[in-house]
Amino acid sequence: xxxxxxxxxxxxxxxxxxxxxxxxxxxxxxxxxxxxxxxxxxxxxxxxxxxxxxxxxxxxxxxxxxxxxxxxxxxxxxxxxxxxxxxxxxxxxxxxxxxxxxxxxxxxxxxxxxxxxxxxxxxxxxxxxxxxxxxxxxxxxxxxxxxxxxxxxxxxxxxxxxxxxxxxxxxxxxxxxxxxxxxxxxxxxxxxxxxxxxxxxxxxxxxxxxxxxxxxxxxxxxxxxxxxxxxxxxxxxxxxxxxxxx
Amino acid sequence: xxxxxxxxxxxxxxxxxxxxxxxxxxxxxxxxxxxxxxxxxxxxxxxxxxxxxxxxxxxxxxxxxxxxxxxxxxxxxxxxxxxxxxxxxxxxxxxxxxxxxxxxxxxxxxxxxxxxxxxxxxxxxxxxxxxxxxxxxxxxxxxxxxxxxxxxxxxxxxxxxxxxxxxxxxxxxxxxxxxxxxxxxxxxxxxxxxxxxxxxxxxxxxxxxxxxxxxxxxxxxxxxxxxxxxxxxxxxxxxxxxxxxxxxxxxxxxxxxxxxxxxxxxxxxxxxxxxxxxxxxxxxxxxxxxxxxxxxxxxxxxxxxxxxxxxxxxxxxxxxxxxxxxxxxxxxxxxxxxxxxxxxxxxxxxxxxxxxxxxxxxxxxxxxxxxxxxxxxxxxxxxxxxxxxxxxxxxxxxxxxxxxxxxxxxxxxxxxxxxxxxxxxxxxxxxxxxxxxxxxxxxxxxxxxxxxxxxxxxxxxxxxxxxxxxxxxxxxxxxxxxx
Numbered sequence: 001x002x003x004x005x006x007x008x009x010x011x012x013x014x015x016x017x018x019x020x021x022x023x024x025x026x027x028x029x030x031x032x033x034x035x036x037x038x039x040x041x042x043x044x045x046x047x048x049x050x051x052x053x054x055x056x057x058x059x060x061x062x063x064x065x066x067x068x069x070x071x072x073x074x075x076x077x078x079x080x081x082x083x084x085x086x087x088x089x090x091x092x093x094x095x096x097x098x099x100x101x102x103x104x105x106x107x108x109x110x111x112x113x114x115x116x117x118x119x120x121x122x123x124x125x126x127x128x129x130x131x132x133x134x135x136x137x138x139x140x141x142x143x144x145x146x147x148x149x150x151x152x153x154x155x156x157x158x159x160x161x162x163x164x165x166x167x168x169x170x171x172x173x174x175x176x177x178x179x180x181x182x183x184x185x186x187x188x189x190x191x192x193x194x195x196x197x198x199x200x201x202x203x204x205x206x207x208x209x210x211x212x213x214x215x216x217x218x219x220x221x222x223x224x225x226x227x228x229x230x231x232x233x234x235x236x237x238x239x240x241x242x243x244x245x246x
Numbered sequence: 247x248x249x250x251x252x253x254x255x256x257x258x259x260x261x262x263x264x265x266x267x268x269x270x271x272x273x274x275x276x277x278x279x280x281x282x283x284x285x286x287x288x289x290x291x292x293x294x295x296x297x298x299x300x301x302x303x304x305x306x307x308x309x310x311x312x313x314x315x316x317x318x319x320x321x322x323x324x325x326x327x328x329x330x331x332x333x334x335x336x337x338x339x340x341x342x343x344x345x346x347x348x349x350x351x352x353x354x355x356x357x358x359x360x361x362x363x364x365x366x367x368x369x370x371x372x373x374x375x376x377x378x379x380x381x382x383x384x385x386x387x388x389x390x391x392x393x394x395x396x397x398x399x400x401x402x403x404x405x406x407x408x409x410x411x412x413x414x415x416x417x418x419x420x421x422x423x424x425x426x427x428x429x430x431x432x433x434x435x436x437x438x439x440x441x442x443x444x445x446x447x448x449x450x451x452x453x454x455x456x457x458x459x460x461x462x463x464x465x466x467x468x469x470x471x472x473x474x475x476x477x478x479x480x481x482x483x484x485x486x487x488x489x490x491x492x493x494x495x496x497x498x499x500x501x502x503x504x505x506x507x508x509x510x511x512x513x514x515x516x517x518x519x520x521x522x523x524x525x526x527x528x529x530x531x532x533x534x535x536x537x538x539x540x541x542x543x544x545x546x547x548x549x550x551x552x553x554x555x556x557x558x559x560x561x562x563x564x565x566x567x568x569x570x571x572x573x574x575x576x577x578x579x580x581x582x583x584x585x586x587x588x589x590x591x592x593x594x595x596x597x598x599x600x601x602x603x604x605x606x607x608x609x610x611x612x613x614x615x616x617x618x619x620x621x622x623x624x625x626x627x628x629x630x631x632x633x634x635x636x637x638x639x640x641x642x643x644x645x646x647x648x649x650x651x652x653x654x655x656x657x658x659x660x661x662x663x664x665x666x667x668x669x670x671x672x673x674x675x676x677x678x679x680x681x682x683x684x685x686x687x688x689x690x691x692x693x694x695x696x697x698x699x700x701x702x703x704x705x706x707x708x709x710x711x712x713x714x715x716x717x718x719x720x721x722x723x724x725x726x727x728x729x
Contacts, residue, residue: 049684077686085684089677093699102695103685110686142699143681159685 001062002027002198003167008059009223010040010047017043019223021059025167028195032209033202034234035220036242041202042086044220045171048200049083050076064166077103078110080166084156084173091143096155097125099143100162107163128161132188149176157188164192169200174208186211206238219245279328282306285434288333292403292437295410305423305433312427318561318590319619319651322532330497332435332468392450398443399454402470405441412443416474420503420540420567428534428561432468432501439469439500444479444510453709455484471502475510477543482513482709496521498557499534508543508570513551515708516564517716520556525585525614530558537564538594541573541602549576550593551707553716558587563621565594568602568633575604578704582697582720583616583648592622592653597630597663606637609701612648619651626663634664641671642700644693694721 003025010018017040025031035041047054048061050073061068064079071079091099105115116124129139134154144152153173160168170189174182189199189212201212209217209231217234219227219242226245227233277284285306289299314325392399398409406413423433440456456471475481485502498520504512514537523530533556539548550564566575577593595604604624612618624635641650652669674696682692698705698720708716 051680073680073683074686074688077684083684085681089675089681091678091681091696091699093702094695095699099682099687099695100685102687102691106686106688106691163685 002064003200004060004062006060006062008047008061009057010043010054010059011057012043012054016057017054017223018047021220021224023218023225025198025200027198029216030193030199030201030212030214031216031218032212032214032234033200033218033220033225034204034206034237034242036246037204039220040223041204041220042171043223045083045169045200045202048076048169049073049081074106075110077163078107080107082160082163082165082168084153084160084168084170086171086173086175088144088147088152088156090145090147092145094143096139096141096143097122100125100159103159104163125162129158131191132158132161133184134158150178150181153177153185154181154188157185161188161192165197167198167200168192169202171202172204173201174203174205182208182211206234209234221245278331280306280330280332280435284332288435288437291333292406294403294406297410297414298406301418301423302434305430306435308424309427309430309434312424312430314427318621319617319653320559320561320588320590322559322588325497325532327431333437392452395448395451396445397448397450398441400441402436402439402441402472405472409441409443412474413441413472416503416505417470417472418503420505420538421501421536425536428499429501429536432470432499432536436468436470436501439471439502440473441471442473442481442483444475444481446476447478448476449479450481453482453484455486457486467496467498467500469500471500472505473503473512473514474505475507475512475546477507478509479507480511480513482515484515484517484709486517486519496530497532497534500536502535502537502564504537504539504548506539506541506543506546506548506573509545510543511547511549512539513549513709514539514564516550516552516554517708517719518552518554518556518560519719522556522587523558523585530587531556532559533557533562534559535562537562538567539565539575540567541570541575541599543570543573544599545572546570547574547576549574549578549707551578551704552580552591553701553705553708553719554579554581554589554591555719557589560587560589560591562591563594565596566604567596567598568604568630569598570602571599572601572603573599574602577604577606577608578707579608579620580611580701580704580716580720581609581618581620582611582613583618584613585616586614587616589617590619590621592620594623595625595635597624597626597633597635597660600629600631600633602630602633604633604635606635606639607703608637608639609704610639610641610650611644611697611700612641612650613644615647617649617651619653621653621655623655623657624665625655625657626660626665628659630660630663632662632664633660635666637665637667637669639667639669640700641669642697643671643673644697697721 001024005021005023008018008021033041101121108115125139132154144155147155173185177185201214214231217229217231218225219233282303285302289302418433421429423430442454444450473483504514506512520531520533541548548566552564554560564577568575575595581589581591583589592608593606606622608620610618610620620639622637626633637654639652643650650671654667656665674693678696679692683689698717701720705713705716
């Protein structure tokens with residue numbers, strides 16, 4: 001199994017957020033999690049990435065034959081987990097090129113691959129950026145600093161395509177995007193998809209799923225998955241909302 | 247802040263100082279302590295003319311009547327001036343060696359270890375270096391090439407012998423010996439330092455640099471630097487410093503005077519990395535430095551850039567006196583304090599002439615249990631019509647036990663003056679660290695990236711050859727271990 005979440009319960013500041021959640025993802029699959037606001041979707045993404053604010057009450061997560069809780073944030077990233085943030089944070093003064101260059105090399109170091117040199121990296125970055133319709137000038141700016149919501153999301157996808165993760169988690173990547181930006185972002189995701197990597201797409205609306213076709217759709221309510229199936233579930237939610245699952 | 251962050255910060259605080267080695271070399275010292283005999287000893291060793299000795303003795307009599315300035319936000323025990331050696335020279339330096347073959351190989355090796363090769367074939371490309379070891383200047387590179395342009399770049403001791411007219415005219419003209427106790431002390435006992443004169447209309451084609459090293463125990467270093475840029479000339483000058491690790495505190499009280507005549511520009515950069523003391527606050531250099539530049543002529547410009555990472559105590563306010571019309575003063579500073587370091591640093595911009603402009607960019611970073619203070623004074627005198635100042639002070643706190651303080655003074659006697667002041671204090675934010683780590687960067691790499699980003703505005707003012715070094719130094723000051 002590629003990612004296996006078993007009976008996961010998590011709390012933050014005395015509030016239970018996830019309650020006995022189970023989820024299995026195989027290599028090459030695209031999963032979508034849909035749910036109302038506050039159901040614990042983003043918590044799940046952050047617990048997977050290793051954010052430290054949460055208390056794990058129960059459960060196990062297995063990722064690529066590792067006990068995920070044995071790895072810290074950067075080790076999980078280096079193992080091939082990528083989180084596209086809902087609200088990417090601004091880091092003034094830190095240019096994207098050295099930032100991503102260090103990131104890719106830390107990953108290569110972990111898997112004993114040779115580091116990529118400055119020149120080859122600059123080339124790689126340029127070509128990936130132009131694939132995503134990102135202006136070269138944007139690469140001269142500091143990470144996320146002064147970006148519009150749409151630019152930030154596109155930038156997340158750029159980073160994802162450079163780091164080429166085994167498991168990409170997209171946390172409400174569609175929020176705040178107009179239809180053109182949504183198209184560019186989803187095209188980027190579709191291009192990246194192979195039979196060796198997996199996606200976990202967290203979304204509130206069905207709109208995103210018109211562009212990225214999930215193999216499995218899960219409905220999440222009150223910290224656990226209440227229904228799983230194919231893309232027909234998304235259509236159901238679009239029509240009737242989450243009411244009937246609660 | 248969560249526990250992992252605190253742990254990592256703790257390892258940053260156990261900062262390793264890689265320049266802490268001691269060179270085992272015989273040295274010649276007078277008796278400890280400060281009195282007229284000490285000053286006569288120094289003056290004799292330097293083979294100085296009588297007028298110089300008199301100048302020193304006058305400064306000494308002023309010093310005896312003065313008290314140390316106490317207004318800084320610094321805490322340190324009383325300095326015992328009688329427990330310090332005021333002169334230390336590697337043996338055999340009565341006469342400055344003519345070339346490197348006369349220099350003790352141990353000294354050359356010391357500088358190789360510090361990354362400053364002195365052999366001509368290896369000298370830093372495009373940088374002329376004057377090297378000061380304890381109290382004497384060891385070697386000055388590229389001298390011949392500079393002489394062709396009429397540029398004088400030598401030790402101050404040599405300048406006193408060979409260029410007495412320039413010394414008599416300018417020494418103490420910007421920092422009078424009686425200015426305060428540290429300037430009086432320096433004037434009385436200064437041992438070496440650099441002298442630069444750029445003749446009219448000459449743009450100095452290379453960076454001039456001085457490297458200061460304190461080696462001997464219980465020794466104070468009192469260097470004196472004097473830079474004169476004649477009309478329409480330009481020079482960029484860089485100063486670097488290190489010292490061995492010692493348990494005792496060592497005193498460093500330098501004076502640096504800059505004079506820019508009409509249309510001249512001086513760019514003065516410092517990378518200060520004196521031994522800061524250990525993680526319990528033991529040892530380290532007490533750095534009481536007076537740096538002042540005079541924009542004497544119209545359209546002249548003086549720009550100070552400093553990266554301050556070392557010293558147990560830093561007391562330093564590179565200043566500009568903007569006398570000439572349209573003259574410009576700039577101050578760019580990064581000050582990093584860690585462990586128990588204390589820094590009280592900033593600048594003073596005194597606008598005297600019309601249309602004078604000054605710009606201050608200060609970035610303070612505090613880690614561990616350190617205290618970091620920006621202290622700045624901007625004053626506009628009555629005739630400074632339409633003068634302007636822009637000040638930006640940013641502080642970054644890393645951890646919960648350090649402090650950042652900003653103390654700006656503004657004094658305006660001219661109501662056409664324009665003053666802008668911006669200040670910010672921020673903490674490295676947990677979300678930024680999370681974001682960087684999610685991309686695979688370690689905690690240390692993430693902090694180093696963010697801090698370097700925070701300092702960028704200042705680091706980019708450094709001469710290119712040193713910007714990379716300074717960036718590394720910034721990272722090293724944050725890291726737990728250095729190879």
